[in-house]
Amino acid sequence: MNTLPRETVLALYRQMQVIRQCEEQLARSHQRGLIHGACHTYVGEEAIATGVCAHLNHKDVVFSTHRGHGHALAKGVPPRELIAELFGRSTGCSLGRGGSMHLFSPAVGMMGTSGIVGPCILQAAGAGYSFKLLKTDQVAVAFFGDGAANNAAFHEGLNMASIWKLPVLFVCENNQFATEVPSSYASGNPAIAIRGVSYGIPGIEVDGNDVLAVYDVAGEAVRRARSGGGPTLIECKTYRTRAHAEGMGDFTYRTREDVEEWKKRDPIALFRANSEAQKTASAADFAAVDAEVQAEVAEAMKFAEGSPWPEGATATKHVYCEV
Numbered sequence: 001m002n003t004l005p006r007e008t009v010l011a012l013y014r015q016m017q018v019i020r021q022c023e024e025q026l027a028r029s030h031q032r033g034l035i036h037g038a039c040h041t042y043v044g045e046e047a048i049a050t051g052v053c054a055h056l057n058h059k060d061v062v063f064s065t066h067r068g069h070g071h072a073l074a075k076g077v078p079p080r081e082l083i084a085e086l087f088g089r090s091t092g093c094s095l096g097r098g099g100s101m102h103l104f105s106p107a108v109g110m111m112g113t114s115g116i117v118g119p120c121i122l123q124a125a126g127a128g129y130s131f132k133l134l135k136t137d138q139v140a141v142a143f144f145g146d147g148a149a150n151n152a153a154f155h156e157g158l159n160m161a162s163i164w165k166l167p168v169l170f171v172c173e174n175n176q177f178a179t180e181v182p183s184s185y186a187s188g189n190p191a192i193a194i195r196g197v198s199y200g201i202p203g204i205e206v207d208g209n210d211v212l213a214v215y216d217v218a219g220e221a222v223r224r225a226r227s228g229g230g231p232t233l234i235e236c237k238t239y240r241t242r243a244h245a246e247g248m249g250d251f252t253y254r255t256r257e258d259v260e261e262w263k264k265r266d267p268i269a270l271f272r273a274n275s276e277a278q279k280t281a282s283a284a285d286f287a288a289v290d291a292e293v294q295a296e297v298a299e300a301m302k303f304a305e306g307s308p309w310p311e312g313a314t315a316t317k318h319v320y321c322e323v
């Protein structure tokens with residue numbers, strides 16, 4: 001039973017819709033040739049970034065992966081800065097230098113996405129270590145996939161966070177595939193949450209398509225981290241309903257039927273239907289949010305398309321730290 005106030009329900013719904021609508025625009029933009037480089041969308045997984053980041057403030061930090069648009073948006077990067085970045089424009093959050101897989105906005109605690117699978121786990125542990133040394137109550141979050149959970153960085157990061165009781169959330173988005181390889185094939189034991197036991201930290205499995213379930217588990221983990229209780233591993237079971245990356249084939253390693261089955265468990269539609277049934281928010285409330293988000297994302301697209309490219313003369317700026 002959902003006992004959250006109406007404003008929180010609508011805020012969670014709004015955040016998921018912002019991610020979904022941005023991703024759908026980005027998928028179309030990729031087909032139009034507006035995006036340079038790969039574009040991995042987060043469609044179907046929106047509940048995870050939304051449920052976790054709802055507990056974070058601007059001083060908390062997020063480290064993410066190649067599938068990071070949703071994390072950046074949920075952490076506070078405005079849609080116009082995200083879309084402009086993917087279009088390579090100077091108004092993007094990384095000033096047009098990063099693109100889809102290098103989204104940085106330290107001002108809001110978005111410490112970067114990365115095309116390299118795994119290191120965000122160590123970076124979050126490092127940030128947690130600095131928060132511990134500085135005696136702040138800040139929290140670091142690493143978002144990563146099931147594929148990354150078989151990378152050495154996972155084991156090193158969790159162990160270090162455990163022995164030093166670092167304020168870190170390790171959020172594994174288990175969408176069951178690493179590119180085209182099923183996690184059941186790639187892992188001796190595909191269960192990920194239980195790996196927390198090996199490092200002496202809580203490991204919790206949650207339905208990653210249920211934003212309220214993610215919100216509850218993440219809330220508890222953030223409280224534990226802030227109060228000195230150490231890290232938590234959260235495995236969110238989910239599924240991506242678009243191809244690994246835009247323009248890639250999708251049905252050599254999974255079937256259309258599998259994808260259609262998972263579409264029935266769409267996190268946004270499910271949350272809306274349940275909230276309406278429980279009368280925590282009305283159909284009119286949700287329709288109003290939809291219209292608002294549509295207008296915001298349309299404006300963001302226009303802004304991005306109309307933005308200038310970075311000047312050639314500035315190509316070497318922001319590449320190295322300028323002391």
Ligand SMILES: Cc1ncc(C[n+]2csc(CCOP(=O)(O)OP(=O)(O)O)c2C)c(N)n1
Pocket residue numbers: 066067115116117118144145146147148149173175177178179244
């Ligand atoms: C260290 C490293 N190895 C391999 C790759 C190639 N690669 C890019 S995405 C990907 C799959 C990652 O799967 P997962 O971690 O489950 O994330 P998902 O794409 O499913 O969200 C791989 C292997 C890479 N980018 N970095």
Ligand SMILES: [Mg+2]
Pocket residue numbers: 145146147173174175176177178179
């Ligand atoms: Mg995966």
